[in-house]
Amino acid sequence: MALERPVALTEHAASGRGPAGSGASEHHRARWERGSWRRLASSPVAVVGLVLTVLFVLVAALASYIAPTDPFSFAGTPFERPSPKHWLGTDDLGRDVFAGVVHGARTSLFVGVAVAGASLVIGTVVGGVAGFAGGKVDDLLMRFTELSQVLPRFFLALTVVALFGPGLRNMVLVLALTSWELTARVARSGVLAVKELEYVTAAEALGSSPWRNLRTHVLPNTIAPVVALASLQVGGAILIEASLSFLGLGDPNVISWGYMLNNAQSFVRRAWWMSVFPGLAIAVAVLGVNLLGDALNDFWNPRSRTSGAAR
């Protein structure tokens, strides 16, 4: 399970060491490798990840077609075993487990993508500003980054949801606010590295404004590794959402895998199918997005091996 910060091997080095260091050569390598998508496609890990992720996204997108039954409606008698009529059985209220599993994919996908997207934006802005401004601003922002690193994500999310009431919005917000740290570090070092490059200095000398520089030179060259890193947040966010829902802190108005498992806990002696299938769905979805994220990072961040980063 999922919960804490990504573990980057280089994390310690990254936090201690200053600016450029590895920067420039890495940047060149990234550009150079841009043509070799074939390498990515030839890695079985990447392919499995891609297939599982596409499956996950398709199920979420086509949920209403795959399982037309409303997951909250009473579709049969309670505790029916898996059968041709109810593929994965029914729960304590006679709700169809298959419909729940299919529609639950939407919730998980939404949380995962929303958290990764928001942490991408926050991390890029914080890291970009810190790297570009330098000096005191940089110091202060990196201090904030450190703080966000020591706050335990799972417990912070739990506290916020418990205090402010359950709801996907709160959950996404708090997870995004606690998961931008690595993105910010990479964005910052990317900006620092590109800033030093000669053509940027040249553009500056030619009178190009800092903002224009940032937009046309710096951002396009730092965005790929940052996006790859952010993709690793998806799996972790899905697991935390499931964990909180499992503890009864999920959004009561949407079906989710965690909620189904919370419900299953009371009937574990009676209906194994209520536990087994939603959990299996979580494991498959998270495995898929993790594998894909790992592959993207091997590709874009060959230096900062982000090991086990999905947590």
Add this chain to the structure above:
Amino acid sequence: MRRLIQAVPLVFGASVVTWILIHAAPGDPIVALAGEDGDAGYYAMMRERFGLDRPLHEQLFVYLGRLLQGDLGFSYRQNRSAVGVILDQLPATLLLMVPALAIATVIGISVGTLAAARKNSALDNTARTATLLGHAVPVFWLSQVLLLLFALRFDWFPVQGRNDARADYEGLRAVLDVAHHMVLPIVALVTVYVPPIMRVTRAAVIENLDEMYIRAARARGQSRRRVLIRHALPNAMLPIVTVIGSQIGFMFAGSVLVETVFAWPGLGRLLLSAILARDFAIITAMLLMLSVTIILMNLITDLVYSLLDPRVRHGT
């Protein structure tokens, strides 16, 4: 020492975040305590009594002052300090976490080293696949499945709890009974604790095996095994220590979830009942204690670093 000073603003920051959370939360604590239709005078009196009439920055100072004295809030439900309630439950949680972490460390380091020594072998591939699976499986679901299989289906282990409530064991029997109850929760925890440790060990050992000093040692005629255990592994210890230190929050979270499934009387159950009873003092106190633990763990990791690596010690 410098590290110690850097930790202070972090602890301060963590407490302020916690305080802001409590204060930004919807719902008036006085109304919650005094009932919805008390008269205005009574509300005012209560506010004054709990210092809620003072300006916000003063309230923050009062809060921080209390923190310094170890007062992290009062649980009105249990009529005790939140810290006391939490400390009561902590040993039960540690009873699961400490053995699980010990086992996971041994497994993670030994399998990780072997996998690194035989890169791309069947063992390595199996270990890596298992790591990926361990990263993706929700620990509470794994617990449910273990419980379904080994407690309900095969009846090898007790279903829930810490000891058999019906039997009145004493001495060694009682210890064995608790140990019997510990097996499944610990298996679940080990499964999720191992992947990060193993992955980092493997990567660090592989990286070290590429270094010149390893080739030099091999050239001097030392055996592969000796080089691996005497040279590569000790030098890979630093990232391994870091990963164990940085995962402590994640480990607590896992423990809380596993305890919930197995009805283990530890922090997990406490947290769950606090959530149900809206006992926010317990929840926020737990959050703060954990943040401080993480900061301390980071500090300890840095210390271990300087002990293991003379370069860090001498600040180069």
